[in-house]
Amino acid sequence: MTGNRNIVIEALLRLHVLACLIFIFAPILGSFVFSLNSDRFPSLPLGHFSLEWYRLIWEDPFVWSGFFNTVIVGLCVAVIATLLGFGGAYTDYRYKFVGKNVYLALALLPPTIPVVIMGLAMLAFLSRINLSGSTISVIIAHGVMCSPFAMAIIRLRLSQMDPDLEAASWNLGGNEWATLRHVIVPFARPAIFAALFITMAVSFDEFAVAWFVSGLNETLPVKILGFLQGQVSPGSTPSARLPSSARSR
Amino acid sequence: MTMTPTTSDAIVKLDGVVKKFGDFVAVERADFEIGRGEFLAIMGSSGCGKTTTLRMLAGLEDPTEGDIWLDGERVNGKATWDRDTPMVWQSLALFPFLTVRENVEFSLKMRSVGKAERAERVHKWLDRMQIVEFADRNISQLSGGQRQRVALARALVTEPEILLLDEPLSALDAHLKVRMQAVLSNLQKDLGITFVYVTHSMSEAFSMADRVVIMSRGKIEQIGTPQEIYHAPRNRFVAEFLGSANIFTGRIVERAGENWMVETDYGRFAVPASKAAEKTVGDSVSFIVSAENMQLGPESADIPGISARVVGEEFVGATAMVFLETESGEELKVQKGHAELAAIDHRAGASLVVHWDSEACHVLPAE
Amino acid sequence: MLSLPLLIWQLAFFLFPLLFLVALSFWTVRNFQMQPDLDFGNWERILTRRAFWDAYLLTALLATASAVLTSLIAFPAAYAISFKVSDRVKQWLIFVLIIPFFTSYLVRVYSLQVFLSDAGIINAFLGFFGLGPILMLNTLFGTLVGLVTLCLPLVVLLQTFSLNFVDRDLVEAAHNLRCGRLRTVLMVIVPSARVGLVIAALFAFILSFGDFVSPLYLGGGNPPTLSIMITDITKSGQQWPRAAVVALMMITTLLTVAFLAIQFAYKERGK
Numbered sequence: 001m002t003g004n005r006n007i008v009i010e011a012l013l014r015l016h017v018l019a020c021l022i023f024i025f026a027p028i029l030g031s032f033v034f035s036l037n038s039d040r041f042p043s044l045p046l047g048h049f050s051l052e053w054y055r056l057i058w059e060d061p062f063v064w065s066g067f068f069n070t071v072i073v074g075l076c077v078a079v080i081a082t083l084l085g086f087g088g089a090y091t092d093y094r095y096k097f098v099g100k101n102v103y104l105a106l107a108l109l110p111p112t113i114p115v116v117i118m119g120l121a122m123l124a125f126l127s128r129i130n131l132s133g134s135t136i137s138v139i140i141a142h143g144v145m146c147s148p149f150a151m152a153i154i155r156l157r158l159s160q161m162d163p164d165l166e167a168a169s170w171n172l173g174g175n176e177w178a179t180l181r182h183v184i185v186p187f188a189r190p191a192i193f194a195a196l197f198i199t200m201a202v203s204f205d206e207f208a209v210a211w212f213v214s215g216l217n218e219t220l221p222v223k224i225l226g227f228l229q230g231q232v233s234p235g236s237t238p239s240a241r242l243p244s245s246a247r248s249r
Numbered sequence: 250m251t252m253t254p255t256t257s258d259a260i261v262k263l264d265g266v267v268k269k270f271g272d273f274v275a276v277e278r279a280d281f282e283i284g285r286g287e288f289l290a291i292m293g294s295s296g297c298g299k300t301t302t303l304r305m306l307a308g309l310e311d312p313t314e315g316d317i318w319l320d321g322e323r324v325n326g327k328a329t330w331d332r333d334t335p336m337v338w339q340s341l342a343l344f345p346f347l348t349v350r351e352n353v354e355f356s357l358k359m360r361s362v363g364k365a366e367r368a369e370r371v372h373k374w375l376d377r378m379q380i381v382e383f384a385d386r387n388i389s390q391l392s393g394g395q396r397q398r399v400a401l402a403r404a405l406v407t408e409p410e411i412l413l414l415d416e417p418l419s420a421l422d423a424h425l426k427v428r429m430q431a432v433l434s435n436l437q438k439d440l441g442i443t444f445v446y447v448t449h450s451m452s453e454a455f456s457m458a459d460r461v462v463i464m465s466r467g468k469i470e471q472i473g474t475p476q477e478i479y480h481a482p483r484n485r486f487v488a489e490f491l492g493s494a495n496i497f498t499g500r501i502v503e504r505a506g507e508n509w510m511v512e513t514d515y516g517r518f519a520v521p522a523s524k525a526a527e528k529t530v531g532d533s534v535s536f537i538v539s540a541e542n543m544q545l546g547p548e549s550a551d552i553p554g555i556s557a558r559v560v561g562e563e564f565v566g567a568t569a570m571v572f573l574e575t576e577s578g579e580e581l582k583v584q585k586g587h588a589e590l591a592a593i594d595h596r597a598g599a600s601l602v603v604h605w606d607s608e609a610c611h612v613l614p615a616e
Numbered sequence: 617m618l619s620l621p622l623l624i625w626q627l628a629f630f631l632f633p634l635l636f637l638v639a640l641s642f643w644t645v646r647n648f649q650m651q652p653d654l655d656f657g658n659w660e661r662i663l664t665r666r667a668f669w670d671a672y673l674l675t676a677l678l679a680t681a682s683a684v685l686t687s688l689i690a691f692p693a694a695y696a697i698s699f700k701v702s703d704r705v706k707q708w709l710i711f712v713l714i715i716p717f718f719t720s721y722l723v724r725v726y727s728l729q730v731f732l733s734d735a736g737i738i739n740a741f742l743g744f745f746g747l748g749p750i751l752m753l754n755t756l757f758g759t760l761v762g763l764v765t766l767c768l769p770l771v772v773l774l775q776t777f778s779l780n781f782v783d784r785d786l787v788e789a790a791h792n793l794r795c796g797r798l799r800t801v802l803m804v805i806v807p808s809a810r811v812g813l814v815i816a817a818l819f820a821f822i823l824s825f826g827d828f829v830s831p832l833y834l835g836g837g838n839p840p841t842l843s844i845m846i847t848d849i850t851k852s853g854q855q856w857p858r859a860a861v862v863a864l865m866m867i868t869t870l871l872t873v874a875f876l877a878i879q880f881a882y883k884e885r886g887k
Contacts, residue, residue, distance in 0.1 A: 013696035087618035114826020125633035342789035356793035
């Protein structure tokens with residue numbers, strides 16, 4: 001403790017962090033509580049404790065098919081996005097070339113384009129080339145949106161690598177591919193696993209959005225998201241529990 | 250412990266200062282004063298507590314125990330920004346988002362000095378540091394030496410009574426280092442203010458400072474002028490730190506005229522009794538002989554000395570340091586002019602006798 | 617070459633669809649069928665419509681408000697996490713802040729409805745003190761709450777990372793040069809972390825500008841934002857070309873804002 005520190009200010013700052021966490025986590029915890037509540041539309045006071053909604057979902061074949069669809073898409077997307085991302089990250093780490101900025105922009109920009117617009121563009125484009133509606137089209141769309149995340153994660157890891165490591169491997173007789181396999185990939189392995197995990201999570205989340213929204217009515221966001229997230233048509237999924245205020249649209 | 254001769258004129262006083270970080274004792278106990286207009290160097294290897302001591306003066310750390318007095322005021326717990334103790338960082342800590350001029354202007358702005366006066370004082374210091382032409386440059390475009398000058402101008406623009414420097418030259422190459430030493434030395438003399446200079450380099454400390462504080466593992470080992478420390482190190486640590494002394498330890502076995510006879514592992518040597526007046530027969534005693542006071546002779550000569558084998562040689566300017574190894578594996582150092590060495594066969598492996606004049610002994614008082 | 621797969625993928629499935637959107641905006645719709653054309657009618661229709669510019673202004677204002685508000689709320693938290701807590705607590709907090717990314721935004725918004733509605737948790741709490749009920753759901757306030765919920769974890773994280781890179785020596789140097797606590801934050805820490813702070817705000821703007829979940833479910837969808845407008849236009853009789861115009865206006869706006877923000881972030885002082 002020096003005279004530079006002020007206990008009151010530091011206590012207030014900690015309280016602020018706590019307040020932010022409460023603000024962020026209240027809705028997340030709230031959704032847990034409501035899912036265990038017997039009422040159809042959550043409001044105060046809460047009804048009694050119930051696992052009814054979980055039972056309904058458990059017994060719903062649509063939910064299960066949707067779930068399997070999600071997992072398959074998620075796994076494919078994770079592998080594809082991570083492979084693409086690794087290539088992009090290594091390119092950025094290793095090479096300098098004219099137009100590299102354009103390359104990087106192309107590789108990293110997709111998450112900055114709103115989902116609605118991406119959906120609109122892809123649905124329009126893929127339906128022109130007769131690729132829409134299939135699981136493959138969902139994987140394609142998710143691959144575009146997820147590969148920048150994979151690339152960023154792997155690129156961060158590569159930037160921690162001693163640049164001489166690669167040169168040392170060449171010096172010891174490893175050609176470019178051998179070096180890649182025995183030096184770069186092992187070094188980046190933790191990041192590669194992180195990328196697989198995170199891209200799968202991103203893909204899952206996008207899926208969930210459609211799953212909920214498409215339960216409301218067949219609006220475009222549903223179509224778009226439904227397309228992006230695979231054509232799941234849930235019956236009495238939790239989406240049916242959205243309060244009436246949300247149905248006004 | 251040596252004190253400044255004129256105690257009343259001290260600008261800084263450390264009174265039983267202890268600093269702990271958890272269980273780690275950074276400064277074990279610091280008791281010393283720094284005189285007005287003095288150039289004091291605090292020297293030691295990394296982790297010895299020298300930087301912590303400096304940071305306590307700047308108010309960046311508070312002592313765990315003891316008091317710090319700045320200009321007659323006890324400053325424990327006083328915020329950094331309420332003190333007038335500008336510092337030059339090892340990293341220089343120049344603000345990269347400000348120009349040279351804005352960096353130098355910073356502390357004047359903090360004191361709400363008017364715009365016209367600010368401009369004038371900034372110009373004066375840019376001029377003095379010979380960096381006027383870079384005034385509107387970005388920090389990233391300056392060379393190491395130029396940045397050094399900006400850091401000095403920024404710290405001195407308020408014309409403080411004391412300047413703290415934390416290894417400011419360590420990032421410079423050898424040539425520039427020597428030039429900046431001269432700049433700092435002259436600056437301190439011209440301004441007549443107190444410099445507290447932390448360094449791990451003996452050459453920096455000894456060439457610039459009026460007095461040197463040597464620290465090791467949080468403890469102050471010795472305080473004194475460079476001459477005092479060099480010729481009369483207090484203990485084994487300081488002697489070893491200086492690097493050019495041969496240290497012998499033994500037991501006084503008898504009095505022989507003006508000398509104590511000291512029995513060591515290498516044999517029996519005479520040490521002037523006046524240099525260890527408080528000792529008596531049976532006491533253990535350590536003494537040093539600095540490398541340039543050592544003599545080398547061929548083995549056949551019947552001078553009392555230590556037989557040793559040459560293991561290597563290092564050039565030190567106009568002289569060379571010859572390293573020898575005794576039969577028991579201890580290292581001895583002898584520093585001689587090249588001409589003198591040319592007369593002796595001192596190739597690696599050659600056996601020679603090392604000897605010295607007993608008047609060249611210095612007894613370590615604290616051992 | 618490892619570079620090519622990503623390049624081809626993004627060209628084929630990212631750039632071409634967006635370019636196709638440009639082409640689409642010049643197409644015409646006859647009898648609910650889209651036909652390739654070079655017709656400026658769609659652009660004219662949208663850009664001269666008052667409702668479009670109202671929605672544009674609303675969306676831009678909401679996104680700006682969300683970016684500013686989120687940045688202001690996040691900064692003290694990021695500052696505390698970066699400067700004032702131990703390394704262990706710091707790591708723990710960063711981990712906790714990543715959790716929301718693995719939860720569904722839609723579920724969170726749905727849950728927020730229960731907090732904000734007239735008979736919801738907050739009004740029940742206020743009622744306990746004899747206050748309210750305050751109308752929060754289906755208002756701009758409700759939308760903003762949702763947008764801040766969406767952006768806050770990301771902005772706190774980005775700000776924290778950029779504050780972690782602020783040279784601690786600079787902070788001490790400022791104190792040493794008589795700069796007090798708050799002034800150091802404003803004059804040294806904020807300028808040092810400028811790039812990261814601007815990028816964080818930019819992300820908040822981008823997310824908020826394109827989001828349609830909050831305006832729809834917390835703001836009631838009326839007046840519409842641009843995202844809602846896109847869905848509305850498409851719903852009404854295959855008017856995809858017009859939706860494409862709105863989408864392109866949004867993309868242009870986002871790119872312009874991003875360009876300006878990055879210019880500002882990397883602006884250098886001095887010669």
